[in-house]
Amino acid sequence: MNIYLAGPDVFLPDAIDIGRRKVEICARHGLTGLYPLDNTVDLAAADASLNIFKGNEAMMDAADAIIANLTPFRGPGADAGTVYELGYIAGRGKRCLGYSNDPSIYADRVARLGRVTDMPDGRRIDSLGLTVENFGLSDNLMMMHALDLHGCALVTPRQPPADIWHDLASFEACVRFAADVAAR
Amino acid sequence: MNIYLAGPDVFLPDAIDIGRRKVEICARHGLTGLYPLDNTVDLAAADASLNIFKGNEAMMDAADAIIANLTPFRGPGADAGTVYELGYIAGRGKRCLGYSNDPSIYADRVARLGRVTDMPDGRRIDSLGLTVENFGLSDNLMMMHALDLHGCALVTPRQPPADIWHDLASFEACVRFAADVAAR
Numbered sequence: 001m002n003i004y005l006a007g008p009d010v011f012l013p014d015a016i017d018i019g020r021r022k023v024e025i026c027a028r029h030g031l032t033g034l035y036p037l038d039n040t041v042d043l044a045a046a047d048a049s050l051n052i053f054k055g056n057e058a059m060m061d062a063a064d065a066i067i068a069n070l071t072p073f074r075g076p077g078a079d080a081g082t083v084y085e086l087g088y089i090a091g092r093g094k095r096c097l098g099y100s101n102d103p104s105i106y107a108d109r110v111a112r113l114g115r116v117t118d119m120p121d122g123r124r125i126d127s128l129g130l131t132v133e134n135f136g137l138s139d140n141l142m143m144m145h146a147l148d149l150h151g152c153a154l155v156t157p158r159q160p161p162a163d164i165w166h167d168l169a170s171f172e173a174c175v176r177f178a179a180d181v182a183a184r
Numbered sequence: 185m186n187i188y189l190a191g192p193d194v195f196l197p198d199a200i201d202i203g204r205r206k207v208e209i210c211a212r213h214g215l216t217g218l219y220p221l222d223n224t225v226d227l228a229a230a231d232a233s234l235n236i237f238k239g240n241e242a243m244m245d246a247a248d249a250i251i252a253n254l255t256p257f258r259g260p261g262a263d264a265g266t267v268y269e270l271g272y273i274a275g276r277g278k279r280c281l282g283y284s285n286d287p288s289i290y291a292d293r294v295a296r297l298g299r300v301t302d303m304p305d306g307r308r309i310d311s312l313g314l315t316v317e318n319f320g321l322s323d324n325l326m327m328m329h330a331l332d333l334h335g336c337a338l339v340t341p342r343q344p345p346a347d348i349w350h351d352l353a354s355f356e357a358c359v360r361f362a363a364d365v366a367a368r
Contacts, residue, residue: 011314011315011317012315015315043306044306049325049328050325053325053330054333056326073314074261074294074314075259075260076258077258077259078264079324080261080262080264080267080323080324081317081324081325081326083264083267084268084270084271084274084324084326084327084330085326086268087267087268087269087270087271087272087273087274088271088272088274090268090272090275091271091272091273091276092275092276110258122227122228125197126258129196129197130192130195130196130197130258131194131195131196131199132195133195133233133265135232137233139264140265140268141234141236142237142240142269143264143268144233145233145234145237145238146268146272149237149238
């Protein structure tokens, strides 16, 4: 089973090393991890970003499933590129797995980032008057229920690990689930 | 041609009204707009968010294309639910259109939100040391090139409109493009 390893991990200073660790964990469970940075792209080329896209899309098309790192990134929710890829894999009818190393609830994170108001009708709104999704979910309902219905529920730790960008316990839980499915 | 109308518009105080306006613009161009809030969901039910997901997914499955409002929402980039839906439609092999009422560049928006550092090797990093995608694109490359390759390039105004949440000129440009495609 080929697993596309999506996540903002590619933006870490040690992006290549973390990809290697993820691929090794997959191999230990009999799975093949496909990590976006394994695509060979000349970053100095004018069409570098297009080549990254094409490489990632081809890798997703070669995958049977995704494990998406949905740990909040540069804002209250998951990294946009990762979210796009989760949607793409769901659209292809493939298995969707994901984890977040932040066990908190989306509506609570928005409240920590700025003023929110709980209205008499039950809606929570932010300082611009925009509704804050408030269903007690870890992130936007489209992602969360895509996992529920097309793979398995988001994996989160009870407490945030000491290093949210390098702890791979929840990632490995996803790998174990995928390996169980592959063995059926 | 059925067009799924994705965007954080559903979080606006006048979400139903803006949906009605978008559907009317589609109709004027001979297209059928499918707006997520037209799904009937009991928001007080325990499984409300799951029912919203199922309604949206069924609507996307009934659509031939998406017009995604990718105007930055609650952070430097597009709304996560909308990004998921763009990926899903791309995965289904359907046509991907989108607009943003903010014509700025992603890497510049990140720089406005917090300290960034341009490294000698050309990488821009944020205050946590995480790489900032810096290809001169309006948002994450996965979304931007999905539009380029599976629909048409992101539509943006030259200047941000006075009301970025209610101005529908760029939306209508997407509708015109979709109508041209449908007429071929």
